[in-house]
Amino acid sequence: MSLSNVRLEAVRTVAESGSYAAAARLLGVTQPNISQLVRALEAEYGVRLFARHEGRLVPTALGQKLCDAAERMAEARDDAERLLQSRSSLARGEITIGLGNAMPGMALVAAFHKAYPGVSIRVETGSHEKITRAVLSHGADVAVLPEVPQDRRFRRTHLARTEVVAIAPLSHALARQREVTADQLRREPLIFRASGSSTQRAVERMFARSGAVPEPFLTLDARDGLYEAVVSGLGVGFLWRDGTSRGDGIKRLPIVEMGRAETHETVFALSETTGKIVDAFFDMAAHFEAAAGG
Amino acid sequence: MSLSNVRLEAVRTVAESGSYAAAARLLGVTQPNISQLVRALEAEYGVRLFARHEGRLVPTALGQKLCDAAERMAEARDDAERLLQSRSSLARGEITIGLGNAMPGMALVAAFHKAYPGVSIRVETGSHEKITRAVLSHGADVAVLPEVPQDRRFRRTHLARTEVVAIAPLSHALARQREVTADQLRREPLIFRASGSSTQRAVERMFARSGAVPEPFLTLDARDGLYEAVVSGLGVGFLWRDGTSRGDGIKRLPIVEMGRAETHETVFALSETTGKIVDAFFDMAAHFEAAAGG
């Protein structure tokens, strides 16, 4: 390649230093190498880049102009190098991320993995309580949960808005409605989550505001277990709206008495948990615009 | 070399075209090459430059920034290439240059040769009359002479000022003076040049203005013959002041009656004689600042 970085850098350094030998020392290569690089360039274009003057090499007018262009190239290249190096310092490492709901946290994790492929990611899933405890005990570096408690020990950033919705099997009459009321729900076999679930706390608050909290037909620990029970027609359940990307077999129904009481899916970590990788995760969350669930 | 021109060009072209295959077509290489170039760069820095979106490759934020820097590099490199190419078109060819006096014409020729080493130069020397005839008959492409006639057929550019001076051997009493008068010169054995010489015409005009033209002791055709005769003590001769870089054995004496009647050493050619090489010679003459005679 005739106008390579190496050749232009040789020319530039000879112009600055006044000799092939001095340029070789500055560039950390041997003097015949510099001689060959410069002369190969001159031969290929049939030009003269340097003239001897009082025993020193000084650039010709053409040589000087070439050096000017070479300097601009070198500046742009240094910018590119710094860009890559600064990002490259994030290239290696590991992070443990706790997720209450699969979505939109998992979408964020996927985006983070794409941006930082060299970072090893461990995902810890579980209930709101379990994930909160993991963060507090350093079992997870960072987590994504709805309704993160106002605790000074945490730093946090907003990820997405969400709300609890009822889910009914497609075969159910409710599936043809656009929303559902608490009274309608009380008439159905309800499937609850265990008490530690943030979903469950939101559901109980909702019923308490509009009368008594009904007894569930079924109580399940796991989110996917609840999903399968609804799909199977065992009853009506509750989920965070975007808590899963799964949508087959059910209809999501906003609950009138929730009064659009949305909450935040929040990324949070202990304030004392720092580091470039955690910072990068927070930064990505702050700018995240993934279609939650898509 | 990690940040080579080739790699950055590959990244830039993929960003513009949306696929490795399209970039390969644009760059005139094969698709595996592009794939390898981009991925080698990504692997070396542990970064991700592209993401897939609806079947196309789009640059990540980092990838876009890298492309910006790569573009600046490419611009600077294109400038450098144009610089070298434009000069390189002068790299080959030939020119015949006529010289009346050796200096300052020969210094100009030397500078031209340094700037355009690939141009083959033939130098034709001779009397003012011979060189003028050579230009008119296309025997010389361009020439350097003093007192170029005002002839519309020529284009010309000024090179240097000069005047005719007397030269005396160092052993001569005149050699201790700073200048000489026509009367003093009439008392000496004078060595003239043949009538075609521009030097000789100037000398005769000078004598005619201040009395009669003396008969010479000697008349010689060749400039160097005259020089040797003076050095040998045969008499006093006349030269253009900077007509030769040779200075040993003689003293140059301005002639009072010349009245500082300097003339111009002029570069000239037939107006119809054009071409890049001749134009470049004129251009160099217009900017020439060689120490005439040095």
Next chain:
DNA sequence: TTGCTTTGTTACAGCGACGTCACAGCAACC
């Protein structure tokens, strides 16, 4: 003038970047 140091040129060998070729796998479309 001699000896030493520094600089530059030439020839050659080795390594790695760039590039092609052959091919397999995948996705979209008909």
Next chain:
DNA sequence: GGTTGCTGTGACGTCGCTGTAACAAAGCAA
């Protein structure tokens, strides 16, 4: 199921970059 387009992998060839060795030329000090 076949066709088209794209991507990734491995093997191989070419050429630029680099160092080493040998030598020549220039500069400098004694």
